[in-house]
Amino acid sequence: MNKSLEINTDARRKASLDKRNAAEKRFRWYGRVAIGFGIACLVFLFVDIISKGIGAFNQTYIAMQVTFDEQELGLTPQSSEAEIRAASFESFLKASLREAYPDVTERRAKRQLYSIVSSDTSFMLRDMVLATPSLMGTTQTVNMIADDDVDMYYKYSFGRDLSEGEEIGRLSKLQKEIVAELYDLERIGTRFNSTFFTNSDSRDPESAGIYGAALGSFFMLVVTLVLSFPIAIAAAIYLEEFAPKNKITDFIEVNINNLAAVPSVIFGLLGLAVFINFFGMPRSVPLVGGLVLTLMTLPTIIISSRAAIKSVPPSIREAALGMGASKVQTVIHHVLPLAMPGMLTGTIIGMARALGETAPLLMIGMVAFIVEPPVGIMDSATALPVQIFLWLDSPERAFVEKTSAAIMVLLAFLIFMNSFAVWLRKRLERRW
Amino acid sequence: MNKEIESSVSVDKSEQSVSAEFVADSYTTVGEPLLDDPKISIRNGNVFYAEKQAIFDVNLDIGKQQVISMIGPSGCGKSTFIRCLNRMNDTIDICRVEGEFRMDGEDIHDSKLDVVELRARVGMVFQKPNPFPKSIYENVAYGARIHGLTDNRVQLDELVEQSLIRCGLWNEVKDRLDEPGTGLSGGQQQRLCIARAIAVDPQVILMDEPCSALDPIATATIEELINELSESFTICIVTHSMQQAARVSTRTAYFHLGKLIEVNDTAKVFTNPEHQLTEEYITGRIG
The missing domain is CATH 1.20.5 (Single alpha-helices involved in coiled-coils or other helix-helix interfaces)
Structure with missing residues (x-):
């Protein structure tokens, strides 16, 4: 009180x-x-x-009895590779299907019958014979990849009490009957979809995969890493340790900070104008993609590297200089080892951002439909996020599944990279 | 980095009111600033931070194998002054040094003189112990490595051992030379820094408040070490502790607001100072 x-x-x-x-x-x-x-x-x-x-990680397969009839194919176990390649496996497949379902006679019904298996099945049969020509004349049970509509129907609608509108997969009455019959015979089922990881893009959802896109992303990231890491570190060290503090360096600093905030699509336009139109580099190649992503990630890595260098205690620099170390020795012997964890973290996070980037790649034509996986940085390719973007646009119901699966793969990569960055920082960060 | 040093040497405004009579721009240092056959001689030394002058017309000789202590209130320019002797002030962009700084007759600030070579001859120990974040061995071996002092590992081992023995650290660390130097206690770290400095066999050692971050026991160890080292090295020590100055040094220089007020034998400065400001300082009325 x-x-x-x-x-x-x-x-x-x-x-x-x-x-x-x-x-x-x-x-x-x-x-x-x-x-x-x-x-x-x-x-x-x-x-x-x-x-x-x-669901995309599972694929519906149909087991069919196939007799590799020598007359039908015009081949013998001694046939050469060229002969096998010339043989019409497509009509052979159709004949085999007709044989399995002799009741189906009407033309429309036959077409429906043919389309329960993937259109790539004839290639699969050819490859089987190519691998073991002695199959000729024998009868085999072949697991055929089901067509995407069958796949969708079997995975999401079959055996469930759904009304017409709710059913997924555009199957005719005949096809549904065939599926039910196959099910009773235990000749239809799902398996792990390895095709998704070994194939590249395709018009048919059942044979579309992410391999080509992942490889394209990989080549691009290699280009980005090889270019952006040394350039960014050199720039950061110079700006932080050697550059005189004046208007020019201030100007550069402001610009680096601004560049980090520039929308990535602008970098794509820049890449289109500079690398493709001016330097005449080819479109759709990982090299150009990597260059564009380098431009995009440089500011990020420079900023984080400078922060890492700044956080090195000045007393360490003084100690080294006081011992008679030159400026370069001071930086290389003492500042860099201490700043490295921060620099690496920044780089990996920059890389993760580059991996997820779509817009600039659309600008430089990495959005094409490419079936063959790229073999180098000068090969036409697409990238994971672009692949997602492409599939998202496809009308087939099965691509919805593929899109989400590809997103999962991309997210897994991103999570892996970011956790690697965290682990690396923990590992290298010495607290003395 | 620059900012930190700047702030540690900038003149503290609040101190200015204390300087009663001492305002004149021209002045003469009282006592005996000049010597015959000095190791280092400074004539008309001036230091500026941008436009601001931090050191005014210092004339001082530092004798061979002599321990000279610099005392004075915070911000009086002691640190700035000794950092001119190994050109550590070069690292501060805005710092400008004028005047004649000679070591063995050679101009320290000559642009032809290699600063790396100068710093090998003039070692430095800082206020806060700053061992490299490397092993104890590497800390001591670093100077020898960069200056190429030894031919092989055996010599280097020998040099590291001798340097640590001279600093009285050998027995404490000989079994853990691979452990980080930063894992030692504060006093041990500071002795490690001294070992690191003497490993390159300098002629002069500059010490910028080497004990201000240490406890009394570690301080006593360091002071003892300074006494031993004074047989082989010229030592300039900046200190805030007048007892320390009295214990370790033979000469004492008193700085005030960037001016060298008085230089005399340590005993004389502390018993019978000639200048009024010195007396005020040592009796505790300034600073």
């Missing part, structure tokens, strides 16, 4: 304390709500993508 002012200080302090505690509690709750919201969004995203995409 403050007598002179007639104020009950104890009561007032108590009241203000209650208020303060309430404010602290409220603030803590704001934080929890914010984090909860973030986690909820993340969970929603993951559940949505995984539930849509998980």
Whole structure:
């Protein structure tokens, strides 16, 4: 009690304390709500993508009896490779299917019958004979990849009590009957979809895969890493340790910071104008993609590298200089080893950003439909996020599944890279 | 990096009010600043940070194998002054040094003189122990490595051992030479820094408040070490502790607001100072 002012200080302090505690509690709750919201969004995203995409890792197969008839194909076990390649496996496949379902006679019905297996099946049969010509004349049970509509129907609609509109997969009555019959004979089933990881893009969802796109992304990231890491580190060291502090370096610094915030599509336009139109480099190749992504990641890596160099205690520099080390020795012997974890982290995060980048690649034509996986940085290729973008645009229902699956693969790569960055930082960061 | 040094040497405005009579721009250092046959001689030394002058017309000789301590209130320019002797001030862009700084008759600030060579001859120990984040062995061996002092590993081992023995650290660390130097205690770290400095066999050692971050026991060890080292090296030590100055040095220089006020034998400075400002400082009325 403050007598002179007639104020009950104890009561007032108590009241203000209650208020303060309430404010602290409220603030803590704001934080929890914010984090909860973030986690909820993340969970929603993951559940949505995984539930849509998980199916793509399984593929429906149909086991068919196939007799490699010597007359039908005009081949013998002694046939040369050229002869096998020339043989019409497509009509052979159709004949085999007709043989399995002799009741199907009408032309339309026959076409429906042919389309229950993937259109690539005839190539698969040819490859089988190419690999073992002695198959000729024998009867084999061949696991054929089902057509995407059959695949969709079997995975999502078959055996479930769905009305016409809810069914997935555009199958005719005949095709549904065939599926049901196959099911009863235990000749239809799903297996791990290795095609998704070994094939490149295709018009047919059942034979489309991410291999080519992943390889394209890989080549691009190699180009980006090889160029951006040394350039960014050299620039960061020079700016931080050697450059005089004047208007020019200030100007450069402001520009680097601005470049980091430039929308990536602008870099794509720049790449189109400079690398393709001016230097005449080919379109759609990982080299140009890598160059564009280098431009995009450079500012990020430079900024994080400079921050890492800045955080090296000045006393270390003084100690080295005081020992008579030259400026370069000081940097290489003492500053760089201490700044390296930060630099590497920045680089990996920059790389992860580059891996997920789509817009600039659309600008330089890496959005083409490319079936052959690239073999080098000068080969036409596409990239994972672009592949996702392409599939997202496709009308087939099966591509929805593929899109989500490809997103899962991309996310897995990103999570892996970011955790690697965290691990590397923990590993290299010596606390002395 | 530059900013930190700047702030540590910038003149503290609040101190200015204390300087009662001492305002004149021209002044003469009292006592005996000049010597015959000095190791280092400074004539009309001036140091500027951009437009601001930090050191005013210092004339001082530092004798061979002598320990000279620099005392004075914070911001009086002691650190700035000794950093001129191995040109550490070069690392500060805005710092400008004028005047004649000679070591063995050779101009320290001559542009032809290689600063790397100068710093090998003039070692430095800093206020805060700053061993490299490397092993104890590497800390001591570093100078020998960069200056190419030894031919092989055996010689290097020998040099490291001798340097650590001279600093009285050998017995404490001989079994853990591979461990990080930063894992030692503060006093050990500072002795490691001294071992690192003497490993390159300098002629002069500059010490910038070497004990200010240490406890009294570590301080006593370092002071003892300074006494031993004074037989072979010329040592300039900046200190805030007048007791320390009295214990380790033979001469004492008192700085005030960038001016060298008084230089005399340590005993004389502390018992019978000639200048009024010195007296005020050592009796605790300034600083």
